[in-house]
Amino acid sequence: MKKNTFDEPINRLSTGSEKWDALEEIFGVADALPMWVADMDFAAPPSVIEALQTRMEHGIFGYTMRTDAYHEALRGWMERRHNWKINDDWVVFTPGIVPALSIAVQRFTAPGDAVVIQTPVYAPFYEVVRGQDRELMTNPLRFEDGRYSMDLEHLESCLQTGRVKMLILCSPHNPVGRVWSREELEGLAALCVQYNVLVVSDEIHADLVHERGTHIPLSQVSEAIADLSIICTAPSKTFNIPGLCTSNIIIPNASLRESFTQGVKTMGLASISTLGAIAAEAAYNGAEQWLDDCLAYIRGNMEYVQEYVAKHMPDVGIDLPEATYLLWMDFNKLGVPQEELVRLLLNEAGLAFNDGTVFGSEGTGYMRMNVACPRSTVEEAMRRLSVMVNQLNKQN
Numbered sequence: 001m002k003k004n005t006f007d008e009p010i011n012r013l014s015t016g017s018e019k020w021d022a023l024e025e026i027f028g029v030a031d032a033l034p035m036w037v038a039d040m041d042f043a044a045p046p047s048v049i050e051a052l053q054t055r056m057e058h059g060i061f062g063y064t065m066r067t068d069a070y071h072e073a074l075r076g077w078m079e080r081r082h083n084w085k086i087n088d089d090w091v092v093f094t095p096g097i098v099p100a101l102s103i104a105v106q107r108f109t110a111p112g113d114a115v116v117i118q119t120p121v122y123a124p125f126y127e128v129v130r131g132q133d134r135e136l137m138t139n140p141l142r143f144e145d146g147r148y149s150m151d152l153e154h155l156e157s158c159l160q161t162g163r164v165k166m167l168i169l170c171s172p173h174n175p176v177g178r179v180w181s182r183e184e185l186e187g188l189a190a191l192c193v194q195y196n197v198l199v200v201s202d203e204i205h206a207d208l209v210h211e212r213g214t215h216i217p218l219s220q221v222s223e224a225i226a227d228l229s230i231i232c233t234a235p236s237k238t239f240n241i242p243g244l245c246t247s248n249i250i251i252p253n254a255s256l257r258e259s260f261t262q263g264v265k266t267m268g269l270a271s272i273s274t275l276g277a278i279a280a281e282a283a284y285n286g287a288e289q290w291l292d293d294c295l296a297y298i299r300g301n302m303e304y305v306q307e308y309v310a311k312h313m314p315d316v317g318i319d320l321p322e323a324t325y326l327l328w329m330d331f332n333k334l335g336v337p338q339e340e341l342v343r344l345l346l347n348e349a350g351l352a353f354n355d356g357t358v359f360g361s362e363g364t365g366y367m368r369m370n371v372a373c374p375r376s377t378v379e380e381a382m383r384r385l386s387v388m389v390n391q392l393n394k395q396n
């Protein structure tokens with residue numbers, strides 16, 4: 001059988017890779033299989049590497065601006081992939097999404113105001129709120145019949161307190177992998193408009209949907225919410241270039257945009273990465289097929305895990321995500337306390353997954369596994385996991 005390029009393992013050790021080289025520092029175990037932080041073990045698309053090589057030969061990496069060609073590439077991508085027509089002047093550049101979330105909290109809320117997040121969710125959502133002395137209000141996701149959904153009734157009760165000035169939405173959702181439906185987004189948007197709550201929609205995983213066209217950018221839901229939202233997008237997860245620090249924050253409302261831009265300048269974050277701009281433009285223009293192939297490969301990995309787990313470890317629960325390469329695995333049936341689960345996975349199985357509780361208390365009994373890696377890594381992880389789980393079952 002012909003090997004897929006995604007099958008090729010690439011040695012990332014001693015490259016300064018956080019995922020591989022920080023294991024000892026973060027997990028205390030240097031040789032575990034790293035399947036945690038959301039970065040892929042795949043090389044960036046060939047069009048990106050070529051464009052970077054050409055730029056390298058030029059040899060000057062001075063202060064950089066976004067060109068018309070960059071805007072055209074971004075516009076084209078949003079229209080083709082998400083049926084979303086954006087204006088060039090809506091786009092504000094930041095080095096990352098987390099800085100954008102932090103700036104939004106700083107500019108549009110005051111200490112003591114409440115910010116709602118829907119938990120379990122990406123850990124920095126907690127940090128950007130609590131770290132700036134805002135009140136963190138949680139609207140936990142519902143989990144019924146094996147499916148997560150938004151709890152709009154509870155959300156309304158949060159908004160009725162009158163203290164909420166902002167909601168940070170994760171769309172698609174990390175770690176549970178939901179792609180929010182139009183109905184859910186409409187419900188959320190209507191409430192936020194009714195209570196005048198600004199929505200910062202983190203759409204970093206939008207391109208990683210497994211059914212093309214299913215992600216709906218929040219501002220596409222209604223004109224009213226387009227006027228009351230900040231949409232955070234980036235090529236970083238999509239094309240595995242997060243180290244190139246490049247994000248596109250899309251803000252249709254002019255006065256929000258002006259204030260956000262001022263926040264970016266105040267924080268001294270207005271300079272953009274030369275290589276990031278080159279890579280993003282090349283990716284948006286020339287990596288569409290690469291992304292489709294990559295997503296198909298990732299789905300193959302996820303299906304492999306699902307089948308393997310069903311056959312060898314039926315007590316471990318997995319529902320395939322609608323987006324992302326992150327599997328949210330339910331170990332509750334094993335009946336092991338979280339600390340022990342984390343210890344066993346790391347020290348007995350040699351697997352570095354993300355502890356579910358870093359996403360919130362709702363993550364107790366869960367672990368997040370990153371399958372954006374060669375199939376051989378996933379196979380090895382499953383082998384190690386089944387030895388650990390079966391050993392545990394024998395003891396119980």
Ligand SMILES: Cc1ncc(COP(=O)(O)O)c(C=O)c1O
Pocket residue numbers: 038095096097098099122170174202204205234236242247
């Ligand atoms: C939902 C979400 N937002 C933001 C980020 C990181 O954004 P950045 O590296 O651009 O700050 C991640 C990375 O995993 C993420 O999952």
